[in-house]
Amino acid sequence: MSMQQEPDSGSVAEQQPGIGEFTLQARDGLARAGVLGTAHGTIRTPVFMPVGTQGSVKAISPQDLEEVGAQIILGNTYHLYLRPGHDLVESMGGLHGFANWQHPILTDSGGFQVYSLSALRRITSEGVEFQSHIDGSKHFFAPEKVVRIQRSLNSDIMMVLDECVPYGADRPYTVQSLALTTEWAKRSRNHYPKGSGDNLLFGIVQGGFFMDLRKQSAEEITEIPFDGFALGGFSVGEKPEMMHEFVHGCTPFLPDDKPRYLMGVGTPIDILEGVAAGLDMFDCVLPTRNARNGTLYTSQGKVNIKRAEYKRDPSPLDPECDCYTCRTFSKAYLRHLYVAKELLSYRLNTIHNLAFYLRMMREIRQSILAGNFELLKARYQAQFSA
RNA sequence: GGAGGGGUUCCCGAGUGGCCAAAGGGAACAGACUGUAAAUCUGUCGGCGUAAGCCUUCGGAGGUUCAAAUCCUCCCCCCUCCA
Numbered sequence: 216m217s218m219q220q221e222p223d224s225g226s227v228a229e230q231q232p233g234i235g236e237f238t239l240q241a242r243d244g245l246a247r248a249g250v251l252g253t254a255h256g257t258i259r260t261p262v263f264m265p266v267g268t269q270g271s272v273k274a275i276s277p278q279d280l281e282e283v284g285a286q287i288i289l290g291n292t293y294h295l296y297l298r299p300g301h302d303l304v305e306s307m308g309g310l311h312g313f314a315n316w317q318h319p320i321l322t323d324s325g326g327f328q329v330y331s332l333s334a335l336r337r338i339t340s341e342g343v344e345f346q347s348h349i350d351g352s353k354h355f356f357a358p359e360k361v362v363r364i365q366r367s368l369n370s371d372i373m374m375v376l377d378e379c380v381p382y383g384a385d386r387p388y389t390v391q392s393l394a395l396t397t398e399w400a401k402r403s404r405n406h407y408p409k410g411s412g413d414n415l416l417f418g419i420v421q422g423g424f425f426m427d428l429r430k431q432s433a434e435e436i437t438e439i440p441f442d443g444f445a446l447g448g449f450s451v452g453e454k455p456e457m458m459h460e461f462v463h464g465c466t467p468f469l470p471d472d473k474p475r476y477l478m479g480v481g482t483p484i485d486i487l488e489g490v491a492a493g494l495d496m497f498d499c500v501l502p503t504r505n506a507r508n509g510t511l512y513t514s515q516g517k518v519n520i521k522r523a524e525y526k527r528d529p530s531p532l533d534p535e536c537d538c539y540t541c542r543t544f545s546k547a548y549l550r551h552l553y554v555a556k557e558l559l560s561y562r563l564n565t566i567h568n569l570a571f572y573l574r575m576m577r578e579i580r581q582s583i584l585a586g587n588f589e590l591l592k593a594r595y596q597a598q599f600s601a
Numbered sequence: 602g603g604a605g606g607g608g609u610u611c612c613c614g615a616g617u618g619g620c621c622a623a624a625g626g627g628a629a630c631a632g633a634c635u636g637u638a639a640a641u642c643u644g645u646c647g648g649c650g651u652a653a654g655c656c657u658u659c660g661g662a663g664g665u666u667c668a669a670a671u672c673c674u675c676c677c678c679c680c681u682c683c684a
């Protein structure tokens with residue numbers, strides 16, 4: 216099976232935007248369908264980007280990724296800097312050559328690790344001092360250094376270093392953090408001015424859960440000539456409704472003619488809401504992590520494959536899915552592999568969950584082009600309503 | 602035949618007078634996971650009850666004691682070594 220082809224190919228697919236060029240092809244309400252040019256090919260949006268933190272989408276190969284229809288994957292600056300080291304990656308042909316993934320790559324800056332490894336770091340106005348989670352050694356990340364590391368990795372889309380504000384942070388903390396994120400964003404862009412290379416650079420809006428601070432952050436960040444803009448600091452513990460509300464509140468402050476990226480989000484519903492708010496790019500560990508932990512996304516909703524009810528179930532996981540896993544194996548077998556902790560379980564489950572997410576994204580894009588996005592959104596909401 | 606060791610809740614296994622429905626692990630059952638320190642974590646796990654609590658349970662039978670998985674007697678079964 217080769218990479219999924221879009222039914223809407225034809226006129227649309229013939230567009231080959233230049234590097235950093237973002238073209239909108241259709242709108243449906245606030246939802247947008249577009250194309251973004253990168254050094255390693257064109258990305259059709261809305262797009263979901265599987266997370267491959269350490270230069271690998273856990274459990275599957277680049278070939279699996281292509282078969283499942285992935286256009287772009289993520290890597291992580293912090294993790295690849297620590298191991299194997301960005302210099303080594305650079306000498307091995309950059310992340311594309313090293314991992315043998317010839318399609319676009321986006322690298323996260325390590326901003327999320329400022330949040331998730333909070334016990335192991337110290338923030339100053341200069342940058343962040345980390346203690347390696349691997350060996351405890353100390354490392355300093357300045358915004359400029361983070362850009363340099365990402366250029367070594369040669370990612371197509373680089374993210375600026377930011378501080379992902381924890382949920383529940385009070386206003387004074389959030390104000391201070393926002394100022395830092397803006398300052399770091401400026402330094403990042405100054406260190407690598409627009410047009411000085413093929414690596415795109417995206418800015419990140421923070422501001423916690425204060426709408427006026429979100430607005431302020433968006434205004435400050437969008438003043439800087441970035442190639443795209445991201446909303447950070449979501450899905451950090453807030454209720455989904457709250458996230459949706461803030462995401463909808465933020466997008467009006469983002470330029471219409473640049474790609475908009477909702478970082479770290481989310482569930483199928485979250486992504487639909489994000490698209491409805493006018494966002495174009497998404498990434499999340501959920502489909503891959505949940506696959507490894509036995510939760511699978513299907514046209515019938517979430518399926519916990521370890522459940523006893525599937526012990527003797529000869530039917531495919533999702534009859535409406537055409538992925539390798541669903542074409543080939545029964546629920547009973549998938550359950551057995553999971554319960555027995557067989558390594559194949561992780562691969563088959565990951566293939567399926569990504570196939571589900573990426574098919575959903577294709578459907579979203581097609582529905583925007585066809586002008587019936589709301590209908591599709593309602594269908595998915597019904598599927599995943601608890 | 603002799604000497605020694607042992608039989609504990611689905612399994613392994615701790616417990617040697619009360620704080621024991623009985624540690625711990627496994628299995629089983631269920632849940633969580635959102636820019637990945639996650640192939641991880643959490644809960645339940647004798648029966649009834651919302652609960653206090655009551656009932657049944659530590660190879661079997663009987664006994665000592667206010668109180669026994671724990672002490673005594675007999676019996677059944679398993680393992681090791683010596684004949």
